[in-house]
Amino acid sequence: MALKEGVQGRYERIYAVVEQIPEGRVATYGQVAAMAKLGRAARQVGYALHSLPEGSDLPWHRVINSRGEVSPRALPGWDGYQRHLLEEEGVEFDERGRVDLERFRWEPAPRATRAR
DNA sequence: TTTATGGCTGTCA
């Protein structure tokens, strides 16, 4: 309709954020959503990832929920697969399969090139 | 156009 969809790059925004996630680091949906200027559209982030185009180099597996765990998606084995990918990147999982967000939470750079 | 759902989040018990 005549209403502006804002920008058609809503997906791109999410993709851009996820793409910025370094290895050995994880980000939550809410965090990505906030960084993508989507506000509380954390769910949409998950949808965007669900709608991921095939062949995307998007590290969607680095995006987890606020519990520090992968989404218990319907497909059995997907959570294990995601966890496996993160483990290879150096992310440590708990017995429950949880990650210490306090330690592995990706800290986005506000503006300057922050490297420590 | 509206309606329904969802890879979530945060608070309350």
Place this chain on the structure above:
DNA sequence: ATGACAGCCATAA
């Protein structure tokens, strides 16, 4: 610590 309810916003039908 976990379990349940409601809120939020975009995509799909």
